[in-house]
Amino acid sequence: MKKIVTLGEILLRLSTNHGERLFQSDQLSMHYGGAEANVAIALANFGYEAYFVSKVPNNPLGLAAERHLRSFGVHTDYLLKGGERLGTYYLEVGAGARGAQVTYDRKHSSFSQLTVDEVSFTEIFQGADLFHVSGITPALSNSLKEVTLLALMKAKELGVTTSFDFNYRSKLWSQKEAAAAITPLLPYVDICSCGELDALYLLNIQKADTTLNKEQQLTYYYKKIVEMYPNIKYLYSTFRNVLSASYNTLQGNLFLNGTLYQSKYYPIDDIVDRVGGGDAFAAGILYGIIEEMLPQQVISFATAASVLKHTVYGDCNTFSKDEIMAFAENEPGKIVR
Numbered sequence: 554m555k556k557i558v559t560l561g562e563i564l565l566r567l568s569t570n571h572g573e574r575l576f577q578s579d580q581l582s583m584h585y586g587g588a589e590a591n592v593a594i595a596l597a598n599f600g601y602e603a604y605f606v607s608k609v610p611n612n613p614l615g616l617a618a619e620r621h622l623r624s625f626g627v628h629t630d631y632l633l634k635g636g637e638r639l640g641t642y643y644l645e646v647g648a649g650a651r652g653a654q655v656t657y658d659r660k661h662s663s664f665s666q667l668t669v670d671e672v673s674f675t676e677i678f679q680g681a682d683l684f685h686v687s688g689i690t691p692a693l694s695n696s697l698k699e700v701t702l703l704a705l706m707k708a709k710e711l712g713v714t715t716s717f718d719f720n721y722r723s724k725l726w727s728q729k730e731a732a733a734a735i736t737p738l739l740p741y742v743d744i745c746s747c748g749e750l751d752a753l754y755l756l757n758i759q760k761a762d763t764t765l766n767k768e769q770q771l772t773y774y775y776k777k778i779v780e781m782y783p784n785i786k787y788l789y790s791t792f793r794n795v796l797s798a799s800y801n802t803l804q805g806n807l808f809l810n811g812t813l814y815q816s817k818y819y820p821i822d823d824i825v826d827r828v829g830g831g832d833a834f835a836a837g838i839l840y841g842i843i844e845e846m847l848p849q850q851v852i853s854f855a856t857a858a859s860v861l862k863h864t865v866y867g868d869c870n871t872f873s874k875d876e877i878m879a880f881a882e883n884e885p886g887k888i889v890r
Contacts, residue, residue: 555682555843557596558631558713560606560704561589561690562664563618566828566868568644575645575656585621586868587640588687588720591829594869595836595858597626601843606677606704608633608663615639615663625869631677636663644828647798653827657724665694672700674707683843684708685835687720687746691734698734705741714842718746718835721755728754739782744842746835748790749774756781767792768806768813775808789838789852791831791859799824801863805834805856807848814848816856816881826866833862833870840874857881 567581590605597603605627609615611634618639619629640659647653659665678684684704691698708715717738721731732755739745752758752774759777761770775788788808795801801824805816837855846854857880862870872880 555601556680557593557601557603557839558606558677558681558684558708559589559593559603560684560686560701561587562640562659562662562693563587563590563605563607563609563622564640564642564659565614565618566642566644569646571646572648573646575643575654581643582866584867585618586829588689588718588832589685590622590627591832591869592685592836592839593627594622594625595833596839598870598872599836599840599874602628604628604631604677604681606631606672608635608667608671610634610636610639610663612639631672633667633671636666638662640664649797649799652795652798655724659693662693665697667694667700668696669699669703672704674704675711678708678711678713681708681711681713683714683716683839685716685718685839687718688731688735689720689722689725691738692722692725692731702738702741705738709741714743715741716744716746716835716839717742718831719748719751719755720746720831721751731755732757740784742782742785744787744789744839745778745785746789746831746838747775747778752778768815771806772808772813775813776811779808787838787842789834789855791834791856801827803830803856803860805852805859807838807852807855809848812848814852816852819856819860821860821863824863827863829868829870830859830862832868834859836870837877853881854878 564587566584569578593603593605640662643656645654691701761773790806792804800822803819807814837858841851858877861872
């Protein structure tokens with residue numbers, strides 16, 4: 554059975570009821586989530602031995618976060634205890650034309666204080682097949698910039714396939730700060746989630762010819778990224794059109810060997826919970842790559858996984874691989890060459 558390792562922060566999420574602003578709410582719903590934790594849960598659900606590397610406080614919230622992971626089959630052998638607080642974020646649920654709003658309360662969290670001296674990646678990566686981390690992790694502290702770089706370097710040294718999701722969050726750091734921290738990581742990345750805005754503003758790639766259609770423009774950016782970082786074999790992203798808080802459209806993109814593969818175009822007209830949709834997509838991509846699916850199958854599976862995630866509450870995807878495949882198999886999508 555494949556061993557997957559992810560590194561990141563698990564958070565307590567507190568959400569408003571539909572139709573309420575955060576400042577007027579007197580009741581909030583609790584969930585646990587976080588980008589890399591969500592990916593670990595999805596991959597555990599697909600049948601892999603998923604391990605989550607993190608740090609939580611030794612208090613009831615830290616215990617609840619650990620139980621959340623274990624309840625979905627994620628191994629917590631590398632979940633350290635220490636520090637004084639679990640990172641938290643508040644989600645003001647959107648409605649109609651009003652989009653959702655996130656308010657972070659995660660400074661000085663236990664995970665943000667994690668240092669390179671506390672983790673042995675040589676031990677963690679023994680027998681590992683894939684390592685996944687996102688740009689959220691190095692955004693949280695200077696020490697986590699060091700931890701993220703060390704993890705990717707050690708993974709490559711030990712022959713572990715590496716995955717990185719840009720996952721830029723403007724509320725955590727500036728574009729300049731993100732670019733300075735992320736570019737040193739990319740020489741150690743095999744699989745990368747990166748969109749057009751990441752290419753423009755974090756990698757400073759010259760803007761594509763606006764007479765090209767959006768597929769051609771994305772292909773241009775991905776070719777430029779591969780020129781800069783030939784070690785990156787897979788690039789992926791989504792085209793999302795937000796018509797309202799409850800109605801989006803979604804299409805997945807996967808770039809491999811100079812070809813852009815696309816999923817079918819999905820209208821999602823009754824969104825229950827959008828949070829975690831990108832993580833479900835990332836996990837679907839990783840599953841397809843690990844299973845050596847054909848590129849078109851990979852992007853179809855990943856996009857279907859993301860679409861299904863929009864239909865359930867909470868951060869993580871609860872659908873099995875069989876359910877996702879059944880949902881995806883009827884539409885072949887298309888290839889853009």
